Amino acid sequence: MKPTIHYLTTAAAIAEAAAHFATLPRIGIDLEFDDMRYRYGRHLALVQVFDGREVYLIDPLPLEPHMAEGLEPLFKVLRDPAVAKVFHSCKSDILLLDELFGVHCRNIVDTSVQFTMLAAEDNNISLGRLISSEMGFEVDKGEQKSNWLKRPLTEAQKEYAANDVLYLFELTDKLTARLTELNRVHWAEQENQALEDVRYGRDDLRPWTRNATKFKITPDELPLYRELYKLREKLAKEIDRPPYHVISNDKLAELARHPITTANQLRAANGLHPELKRAPYAAQFLDITNVDHDPEPPLPPEQRRFPFRRRLHGPAAARAEARETLLLALKTHLATDHGPVMANMVLSNRIIAEIIEQGADAVLRPWQQQLISHTADNHGVDYGSVRAPFA
Template sequence: MSQPDIHYLTTPAAVQAAADAMRPAPRIAVDLEFDDMRHRYGRNLALIQIFDGPSVYLIDPLPLTNPAQDLEPIWELLRDPAIEKVFHSCKSDILLLDELYGVHVRHITDTSVQYTLLAEADNNISLGRLIQSELGLEVDKGEQKSNWLKRPLTDAQKVYAANDVIYLFELADRLTAKLEALGRAHWATEENAALETVRYTRDERPYLRIAGKYRILPDELPLFRDLYLLRDQVAKQLDRPPYMVFANDRLSELVRTTPRDLSDWKAARGLHPELKRAPYLDQLAALSADTFVPAPEPAATGEQRRFPFRRRLNGQKAAQADAREQLLLQLKAFITTDINGFVANLVLSNRLVADIVELGAGQVLRPWQQAILRETAERHSLDYGLIAEPF
């Protein structure tokens, strides 16, 4: 494959011209570089890479005065269902586009999804490894952890960014052929279509994820939450990632060994200097061990509790739920024997088993998964109807 031309675009006029050039293409390969709380606060789009066959367009949003508006010609391409968009592992990209710009990508082919459905190995292969395994090429991934918000971009970064899209057509075609040979092309069609419905939802209590990691006890959670939120407030003002205000390890230490008064806070190690100035120092003082008045954490909703459905059951209902689960595990074992364990896990992962027990296979699974489950049940004289409908 000959190397395509690489165009680096930094103006609205250049963006518009590139979009006009790409509009007749039946498909485009797409990737994003973005910073997620590594060098600045929040999630920040740093580069858009698009390949249409003849050319790679590296579209830089940072010099644009109004990126949301100036990139609208690109958003139109991404929304257009007539143009196939080929990604590798696109979920983070499409979530970012929805969160920052309200862009919903249509007609997606994800090479990571295709590879997963081959069920030859565990999920989540990197693009570099996929290029190596399918195309026999070594692609330099040395810029993977670059600061993509720093300007100017280096030549090495531009080559790296271009490599993320120029092989996607060939990969998608090879993987499609493999899936067709296995009779699984419709699996990929269903999974890729489902990606169009992925939407960003704001996590209203992000501190709970970290609290779980550090095994914060219920009576420690109010202080942990308030310190987390104060850190986030300072990070946003400074436009720095929260870890630059103070580290997660330090957050848990401050909860367990909390400064007792203002002088202790001033002497506390590992805190950004801004925290030791007004108005933040006063807020820290209010979190002191001697003065903190905890506001209780709101009760978790049913969706946030772990296994809320099974916990509500007892007696005969609990026994029926257990019977459904045992049938599903039996079917999973048969799929492992009949096809392989990778397919079995695609159809009946632990999470899917729990959801099917409550909601039924008809609501939880894609049609291709339901077909495998139904055929396996019939082959082994088991009653698919027992797990098809909601509990």
């Protein structure tokens, strides 16, 4: 039997529903949002809530330009630690809530985290596949990439959105039972507690370095790539279109390798948004491609990873390598005792690099430290030597 689906479009209706949610021990929740797919930036498009019996689809778009105010009763529930919020793979959702509204969700239960603690496989599991594996049936995921900012929503979109929360209670209960059998419930609780501290990073001073196509260019071409990237962002924001609508990532790398330097070349170029060929952007584009640009300065020390093989020499390098060797030995023992999935989860290459620099006490959760310490004792490895920061 299909649940009742309430479609809420007014601040009054949202406030009434939120007052109901505030009385519950838990709610299932998910967000639909546009992330540089149809518009510039990230935009909340829909909030889905399940109360255990019925689904509420909360449409924030009719609330504009007072979206935050209209959603505040719901945000109050999200901040309330008395109400558990059951998500699946919530990191993108909580980053969006922080970025757009400064909302920090409390008492999070993430079914993806719970499944990960089972150490059944390496990769994060999708909601559809988790429903299939735990509940034995398929749900339609055909609307996953649809335009959630377009109105009116179709019935197929509403059904898809409802399915994203409808099974969360059953899933978390099944996963909790499995974790209880393995004595790992507290592991998942620690990981979910850590999600409360996830915050949107507003200090990315070099966003172009996160673009995968930067690996297609040489260091000498990076300064031009950087300036073209900035121009692309400027125009994309002005016309409210995703940056790839202005210049694709591959085209951006191509322009850094083979610059367009004349007005005739610019007019004849393919793969560029028409606005780039008109004033004032045409002149700005040619100004960028016809001058030399300052090279990328080195990152400040606090933003660098710990490439000890390049930064350390002599006895210091030997000590760092000894820490790495010990951690790799521990990883091998973890794989023997608990399987390779658990070993990669607890001592991934990234985590090993962080422990070498910062020490295990600063990097690892208590459950990870307990597991590694027990493994080290069983195999005669001196775990204590990597608990403190590198010195």
